[in-house]
Each structure stands twice: as structure tokens, then as C-alpha cells.
Amino acid sequence: MNGEQKVVAYTDLLGFSPLVVRNLGAAQRLLSDFYNMAQRINVNDGFAALDLFLFSDFLFVQSDDVTLVVNYVCKLCREALRYSETSAEPMLCRGGVARGSVITQRRNEAPNVTKNFIVSPALTHAVKMEGLVKGQRMLLAANEREELSHFWNPQINSICYDQPSIRPTELFLKYKYKDLLWARDLSKEHRNAKDETRHLVEIASNLFQKNYGNRKSVSVHYAETLRICMRSYADLLEQCSEDRGLLSHLEEVLTTCPDESTWLGFLEMVLLSRDAFAFQRDEAVLTFLRMALLDLRWGAVCSALQRQENSQLLNAVKELIDVATRT
Numbered sequence: 001m002n003g004e005q006k007v008v009a010y011t012d013l014l015g016f017s018p019l020v021v022r023n024l025g026a027a028q029r030l031l032s033d034f035y036n037m038a039q040r041i042n043v044n045d046g047f048a049a050l051d052l053f054l055f056s057d058f059l060f061v062q063s064d065d066v067t068l069v070v071n072y073v074c075k076l077c078r079e080a081l082r083y084s085e086t087s088a089e090p091m092l093c094r095g096g097v098a099r100g101s102v103i104t105q106r107r108n109e110a111p112n113v114t115k116n117f118i119v120s121p122a123l124t125h126a127v128k129m130e131g132l133v134k135g136q137r138m139l140l141a142a143n144e145r146e147e148l149s150h151f152w153n154p155q156i157n158s159i160c161y162d163q164p165s166i167r168p169t170e171l172f173l174k175y176k177y178k179d180l181l182w183a184r185d186l187s188k189e190h191r192n193a194k195d196e197t198r199h200l201v202e203i204a205s206n207l208f209q210k211n212y213g214n215r216k217s218v219s220v221h222y223a224e225t226l227r228i229c230m231r232s233y234a235d236l237l238e239q240c241s242e243d244r245g246l247l248s249h250l251e252e253v254l255t256t257c258p259d260e261s262t263w264l265g266f267l268e269m270v271l272l273s274r275d276a277f278a279f280q281r282d283e284a285v286l287t288f289l290r291m292a293l294l295d296l297r298w299g300a301v302c303s304a305l306q307r308q309e310n311s312q313l314l315n316a317v318k319e320l321i322d323v324a325t326r327t
Contacts, residue, residue: 010126011095074182096129135224183232227265
């Protein structure tokens with residue numbers, strides 16, 4: 001029995017196990033809200049064709065259609081971050097999307113015992129992917145020969161961003177991986193998409209600032225979440241009062257909470273935007289850069305900029321440094 005070919009997604013809640021130990025009541029409320037959110041999106045937002053399996057703090061989704069699976073998990077990420085704006089406990093989830101065979105059987109073991117029997121290399125792959133990243137992130141995997149069209153599928157409502165640094169186990173060497181920039185919904189009209197994504201950037205920056213003093217293993221999740229949100233906003237950033245206000249806010253956060261990952265995300269957002277040339281002379285951008293250049297963490301940013309996929313960004317940073325040092 002080889003099973004059916006399915007696209008599957010696996011995601012779980014970040015920090016749930018420590019929360020169970022620290023505050024059982026809060027963990028119960030968070031999990032209940034996560035379940036309700038996952039099911040509401042499934043039923044009300046055009047994803048009823050998806051099969052959902054919820055157990056403890058993880059969610060398993062499967063379908064024949066890659067667009068349904070990807071669009072569902074990206075919407076779940078956006079909703080989870082919005083929830084985190086007002087909740088006492090943040091709801092951050094991470095995971096992966098992969099394609100492969102799935103064997104699913106519903107087995108009645110006894111009058112009061114029912115099991116969902118699932119055997120799937122695709123699910124194993126997605127679980128492995130979840131452990132490769134930090135923060136609220138979703139990776140999309142594609143077989144190098146058969147599935148690369150996933151990355152350019154116009155029905156997928158999120159940009160696929162290159163992540164060649166992801167190196168999974170030897171079980172899955174014939175795959176390429178991209179980050180889903182879930183904070184921007186490509187199906188929305190420009191103005192609505194811009195407002196929503198900017199709001200998510202603000203939420204992520206506030207969460208990052210709030211949790212910056214925690215252990216590195218905790219704060220890195222908020223840093224990577226903020227970076228994904230900023231990178232999602234790059235194509236929307238413009239020379240307008242709202243965006244200049246956003247840059248000033250981020251400059252303050254990134255100056256008081258220095259972190260190489262968020263610095264790189266800020267540079268990606270500004271210098272890969274359509275108005276990149278104009279932002280080279282924005283005071284908030286120049287103030288940030290002058291501060292960062294004098295910090296030891298700038299070395300880690302330089303290392304990231306040397307990677308082949310960042311060649312365009314590297315040239316833009318060189319131009320920005322030239323402007324910053326001359327003004």
C-alpha cells in the first residue's frame with residue numbers, strides 16, 4: 001500500500017510546553033483559541049475541502065491542492081499574530097509544507113477507542129522542516145525535478161522567498177526550500193494588503209521589543225518573526241507619512257534592541273523596496289545604519305550579505321553606507 005499523493009502541512013505552537021509547566025490555565029486557553037481559529041478559518045474562509053487533524057499543540061493539514069494548503073497556513077499565521085497583539089500569551093506557530101504519499105486509516109480499536117492511523121513521508125518531511133527554523137515561519141518544499149512550479153504558482157497568495165541556507169537531513173536532499181512571506185496576502189487589493197501587513201510589522205516589532213530581554217532561545221523567535229514581517233512588506237514600502245512613521249518606529253526598536261537578524265530584515269525591507277533610492281537619504285534609515293556599523297553584531301550581517309542570494313542587497317548596502325558616511 002503506497003498511499004495517495006497529498007500536499008501536507010505541519011505546524012505547532014512555539015513555547016507551548018514551557019507554558020503548560022508555567023501556567024496550565026493559560027495554556028488551556030491558548031490551545032482552545034488555536035483550535036477555534038484553525039477550525040473557523042477552515043469552515044468560513046474557503047478552505048472546507050482541507051482535512052484537518054488537531055492533537056495537543058500541533059496541526060496537520062492535507063489536500064490534493066498545494067494552493068489550498070499554503071494559503072490556509074499563511075492565513076493561520078496572520079490570524080495568530082493578530083491574536084498575539086492583545087492576548088496575554090502570544091500565539092506563534094511554525095511549520096512546513098511538503099508533498100508525498102499519505103496513508104490514513106480510521107481504526108476502531110474498542111467501543112471507546114478510535115485512532116487516526118497516519119503513515120506519511122510527507123508528514124515526516126514537514127515535521128523535519130519545522131525544526132529547521134526559528135520564529136513564526138513556514139517553509140515550502142519542492143522536489144527539484146517535479147515540484148519547482150510551486151514557487152511560482154500564481155494561485156498561492158504569498159511570496160516564496162529564497163532560503164538556500166536551509167539544509168535538511170539526508171532523507172530529503174533532493175528538495176529546495178523557500179520561506180513563505182505569509183504577512184502579505186497577495187489576494188488583497190493593494191491598499192488593504194498594505195494596511196494589514198504594516199499592522200503585522202508593528203505587532204511583531206512590539207512583541208520583539210517586549211521579549212528582547214528574555215533568554216536568547218526565546219528572543220530569537222520574535223526576532224525571526226519580525227524579520228519575516230519586514231521582508232513581507234518590502235514591495236509595499238513607499239515614501240508616505242505612514243511608512244516614514246513605521247521606519248522611525250523600527251529605527252527606535254532596532255537601536256534599543258540590537259539584533260543581527262532584525263537588522264538584516266530591516267535592510268531587506270528598505271533596500272529591496274521600489275523606493276529604495278529615496279530611502280537611502282531617509283533620516284531614520286541613516287541613523288539606524290550609523291548605529292549598526294559601530295556594533296559588533298554588524299559582522300554577522302556582513303556574513304549574511306556575502307551569500308550569493310544576497311548579491312543585490314549587498315550592492316544596495318554598499319551604496320547606503322557611502323551615503324551615510326558622506327552626510
